[in-house]
Structure formats: structure tokens, C-alpha cells
Amino acid sequence: MSETASTRATRKTPDRPLVTAPDLLSSLAPLLAEWVPRQRWFAGKGRLITGFSLVSATELLSCTAEGTAPGILQLLVRAQQPVPPSRAAVAGDCYQLLLGVHPALPPRLAPAAIGRPAGGPLRGRTVYDALLDNRLCGLLLERLRMPGRIGALRFGREPGAGPPSGLPARPVTAEQSNSSIVYGDAYILKIFRRIAPGINPDLELPRALTAARCARVPAPVAWLETEAAEEGGEPTTLGVLQQYLPGSSDGWRLALDALAARADFTGPARALGHATAEVHTALAQTLPTTELHGPQLAAVAARMTARLEATARAVPVLQPYRDRLRASFDALAGVGRDGRGWAAQRIHGDLHLGQTLRSPGAGRWSLIDFEGEPARPLAERRRLQPALRDVAAMLRSFDYAARSGxxxxxxxxxxxxxxxxxxxxxxxxxxxxxDPRSAPALMRAYETDKAVYEVLYEARHRPDWLPVPMAAVRRLAAGD
Structure with a gap:
């Protein structure tokens, strides 16, 4: 009996010759150099890609088999780009690519095409974005249903939490810093694109919250990772499959709708405050906590000041406000010198209205996307921090909605x-x-730091939005 595509996708297999072929990456590099910079998740925009280096390659489904069936190739590659002299030792950002390989790409998949390699083991075949192919997305789910390994990849699953087979796949086409696939309105798979060694908080924190029986977070059920590079080290998270909340509306859309209708939003906002506090309480009860005293608060303030100085150099419109903004960070350091400490714990790290979902009917809030700010190093995103940093970020989000609606x-x-x-x-x-209002120095410092981050982000990615955080800069610099 011939082997089905689903069976080939889910059985354990050793590395195939294609994976170690020395000319694989060199044959793909010209295509990737054109395609990768156009993707929303590519962090190196504005800088030339001079080449790629291969971290790992794994065939999830044979890419060179005879016949008309597509293959799936998973790659981790480093994009080599010019960097400032101060970062000369940086090897380059690592990205995860999931490539479909097809002998003759069907017309329906033409928008997903990346190109046809001129040489190498995939010569004569079309390479395309596998996450835009519903069939290949379905095969990914089949593989996640079965714990085990293929090549450099390992598939994990919560006991008894496996999804059923055969759920239809629907790629999420909205621009994101990662890529997502919805399965049958029951599960959503997030594939991380920019990869850093270690456990991603978007797996680590929801698992901890689920173990703590916190119902404010969709439970993860399976994940994809690479094994630790050294004994005793942590695996690197590549993707997470979680419960999907069908029919829910994200907080950003709800806030904009309320603004458009000139409607009060204090009830939903108050309930969202409840949800945030419940998540913070569960994280503090489940994961390590600490206390930040004078030296630690001074270090936090110093990092904020360094970000301000770097942003002012990159975005000159910020420079006139630099000294007055720095005063907020100096005040935070002063709190430490006065002998007061602040509790620190694991937090969301990038909380805003777009990271919240409100269920239909009862209107219950959930928090999602615990990855933190993807532009910041993974170690920083996993650092213990005051919970009020999340609160300050949400306050900025309400201000964003009011100014951009x-x-x-x-x-x-x-x-x-x-x-x-x-x-x-x-x-x-x-x-x-x-009560956030009982900690004005801490709140002002974190809200200022967030506004500075927003200025840099908008200047780089959405210049038309720059007036939104600049309005906050003027307000915060004036001491309002």
C-alpha cells in the first residue's frame, strides 16, 4: 500500500540528504534575499542583506520525492547585514522559514511563490511560503498531534490535550510580527519568525498560568522547538498551538468602535483592569519573584535613559524633550535611593488593547500574546519587572486609541x-x-519609556503615526 502524505508528515524520520546538501542554501539565497525583506516579520528593514548562513534545515515532508505532492522544508537561517561598529560581533538575526516545495505550483498558490532555484537539490521546483497553503498547514497540525522529533525539531504536547485530526486550516493574512494559522475555530498556531535561543515567554507564561488555573489565558496544547544547544540548556521555542477563542473581539477594535459611537468605555476598561490583575497575581504565585532596591532601580532607570538617548539620536524630533523626559527616569532612581523597594515578577511585557480579547455574551476578557516586545532581547523579555510596567503600557494604549480613532x-x-x-x-x-495611582514615579517612568519606544517604532515603520506618541511625549515632558 502506498504511503499517504499525512503518514509521511507524521512519522519519525532521520535527516535526509537534502538537509545536509552544501548547495541548498546557496541555491535559495538569491530568492530569499528578494523575498525576506518584504515580509512584515523581517526586523532588518532598511539594511542590505549581504548573505545568509544556515543554522539548521529539516524536511517535514520530502521535498524531492517523485510525483506531484508538495514537500515542506523548515529552515533556521541568519540574515547577514551591515551593523554599526559597536555591534560588530553580532552574527545577525535568526529567522524561521517554512517553505513549500512543489514540482508545479497550482495557480491558487501563485501569490505564495518565492521562486525557482537555478541549481541545488531543489532545482526545477517552485519554492513558496508553506504557511499560505491550507494543505501544508493541515499537515503541520497532524505533526503537532504526535510528540517526538524529526531531524533538529522536537514536537511537544500537553498530556491529553491533543487536537482532533482533520481540522480545516485557515492562515491569518493580517500583518503580524509572526505567522498564525487557525484550525477549525478551535486552535491557533503561532509560528515565531525571529528566533532567539531559549523558551519563548508566549509558551512559558501561558503554561504557567494554565497550571495555576488562571482562566484569563488560552491554554497551550502543543509546541514546536529545537533541542538545547548544550547539556543543561533550554530548548528554543519555534511555535505554539493554543486554544482559539472564536467570536471574540480584540480590545483595540472595541475601543475604536466606542470612540466612533461616542460611547462610554469605562465599564469594559474596569473589567479589563480586573483581568490584568488576576493574571499578574497568578504569575506572582506560580513563578519566581524578587524585590528591586536602590541599585536595581538605578539600573532600570539607566536602561531607560540609554533607550531615550539612542532614540533621540535616531529620531531628531525627540531631542527638544530629552532632558525633561530624562527627569522621569531620574525620579525612579531617586525612589531607590530613598530606600523604597518594588516587587518584581514575570509580566506580559507588551500589553496593549490589541493583546486582549473580549468574549461575546458575558464580555469576559482574556490576555494573549505573551511574547513581549519582539525587538527586545529574549533575556530582557524574561526579566523580572514591576507589574505596573504592564499597566503603564495599557494606559498608553487607551491614549493611542483616543488619538488615532x-x-x-x-x-x-x-x-x-x-x-x-x-x-x-x-x-x-x-x-x-x-493601585497604580499610588506609585506616580514608577508609572510616569514606565509610561515615558513606552512612549519613547513608540516614537522609534513609528518613525521606522509607520511615520504617519508618529504624531500619536509625540503627543504623549509633549504631555509627559510637561509633567502632566
Whole structure:
């Protein structure tokens, strides 16, 4: 009996000759140099790619078999780009690519095409983005249902939590810093694109919260990773399959809808404050915590100041406000010198309205996407930090909505933001979190740091949005 594609995708297999072929990457490099910079998840925009180096390659489904069936090739590659002299030792960002390989690409997949290698083991075949092919996405799910390894990859699964077979796959086409696939309105698979060694918080924290019986986070059920590079080290997370919340609306869209209708949003904001405090409490009870005192708070303030200086050099419009913004960070360091300490724990790390979902009917809030700010190093994203950093980030998100919605920051919208921010803080305090209004130095420093981050992000990626964080810069610099 002939072997089916599903069987070939899920059985354990050793590395095939294609994986170690020395001319594999050299034959793909010209195609990747054109395709990779156009992807939303590519972090090196504006800098020339001078080449690629291969970290690993694994065939999930044979790419050179006879016949018309497609193959799947998983690659980890480093993009070689010019870097400033201060970063001369940096090897380059590592990216995960999932490539489909087809003898003759069907017309329906033409938008996914990357190109046809002129040589190497894939010569004469079309290489394309596998995550835009529903069939190959379905085969990925089949593989995640079976713990084990293929080549350099390892598939893990929570006991008894495997998804059923045969769920239809639907790639999420919205621009993201990663790639996602929805399976039958029951599960969602996030494939991480920019890869750093170690456990990704978007697997680590939801697993901890699920173990703590915190119902505010969709539970992870399976994951894809590479094994640790050295004995005693951590594996590197490549993808996470989680429960999907069908019918839910993200907080950003709900806030914009409320602004467009000139509707009050304090009730949902207060409930969201409750949800945030519940997540923080569960994380503090489940994972390590610490206390930040004078030297540690001074180090936090120093990192904030360094980010401010670097951003002011990159975005000159920030320079007139630099000294007054730095005063917020100096005040944070002063809190430490006065002998007061702050509790620190694992946090979300990139909390905003777009990272929240509200269920239909009861309107229950959930928090998603615990990866943290992808542009920051993984070690920094896993660092223990005051929980109020998440709160400050959410306050910035309410301000963003008010200034970017249909009203564009008119007096009514700004008053909406003020009341909504207050309601969120009230809900957070009611659910057992520290009242953010009792920590003005900490809140001002973290909100200022977030606004500085936003200035750099918008200047690089969405210049038309730069006035939004710059309005916050002016407000914070004025001490409002």
C-alpha cells in the first residue's frame, strides 16, 4: 500500500540528504534575499542583506520525492547585514522559514511563490511560503498531534490535550510580527519568525498560568522547538498551538468602535483592569519573584535613559524633550535611593488593547500574546519587572486609541481616554493589584519609556503615526 502524505508528515524520520546538501542554501539565497525583506516579520528593514548562513534545515515532508505532492522544508537561517561598529560581533538575526516545495505550483498558490532555484537539490521546483497553503498547514497540525522529533525539531504536547485530526486550516493574512494559522475555530498556531535561543515567554507564561488555573489565558496544547544547544540548556521555542477563542473581539477594535459611537468605555476598561490583575497575581504565585532596591532601580532607570538617548539620536524630533523626559527616569532612581523597594515578577511585557480579547455574551476578557516586545532581547523579555510596567503600557494604549480613532484626538476623545484610564486603574486595584495611582514615579517612568519606544517604532515603520506618541511625549515632558 502506498504511503499517504499525512503518514509521511507524521512519522519519525532521520535527516535526509537534502538537509545536509552544501548547495541548498546557496541555491535559495538569491530568492530569499528578494523575498525576506518584504515580509512584515523581517526586523532588518532598511539594511542590505549581504548573505545568509544556515543554522539548521529539516524536511517535514520530502521535498524531492517523485510525483506531484508538495514537500515542506523548515529552515533556521541568519540574515547577514551591515551593523554599526559597536555591534560588530553580532552574527545577525535568526529567522524561521517554512517553505513549500512543489514540482508545479497550482495557480491558487501563485501569490505564495518565492521562486525557482537555478541549481541545488531543489532545482526545477517552485519554492513558496508553506504557511499560505491550507494543505501544508493541515499537515503541520497532524505533526503537532504526535510528540517526538524529526531531524533538529522536537514536537511537544500537553498530556491529553491533543487536537482532533482533520481540522480545516485557515492562515491569518493580517500583518503580524509572526505567522498564525487557525484550525477549525478551535486552535491557533503561532509560528515565531525571529528566533532567539531559549523558551519563548508566549509558551512559558501561558503554561504557567494554565497550571495555576488562571482562566484569563488560552491554554497551550502543543509546541514546536529545537533541542538545547548544550547539556543543561533550554530548548528554543519555534511555535505554539493554543486554544482559539472564536467570536471574540480584540480590545483595540472595541475601543475604536466606542470612540466612533461616542460611547462610554469605562465599564469594559474596569473589567479589563480586573483581568490584568488576576493574571499578574497568578504569575506572582506560580513563578519566581524578587524585590528591586536602590541599585536595581538605578539600573532600570539607566536602561531607560540609554533607550531615550539612542532614540533621540535616531529620531531628531525627540531631542527638544530629552532632558525633561530624562527627569522621569531620574525620579525612579531617586525612589531607590530613598530606600523604597518594588516587587518584581514575570509580566506580559507588551500589553496593549490589541493583546486582549473580549468574549461575546458575558464580555469576559482574556490576555494573549505573551511574547513581549519582539525587538527586545529574549533575556530582557524574561526579566523580572514591576507589574505596573504592564499597566503603564495599557494606559498608553487607551491614549493611542483616543488619538488615532475617527475623532483624531479632539477634546471629547481625550476626556474619554482620561476616564477610561482611571477606570482601568480602578479595576486593577479592586482585583488585588497595587493601585497604580499610588506609585506616580514608577508609572510616569514606565509610561515615558513606552512612549519613547513608540516614537522609534513609528518613525521606522509607520511615520504617519508618529504624531500619536509625540503627543504623549509633549504631555509627559510637561509633567502632566
Amino acid at each position: 475617527p475623532a483624531g484626538g479632539d477634546p471629547w476623545s481625550l476626556e474619554w481616554a482620561r476616564h477610561t484610564r482611571d477606570a482601568y486603574c480602578l479595576g486593577y486595584a479592586e482585583a488585588g493589584g497595587l
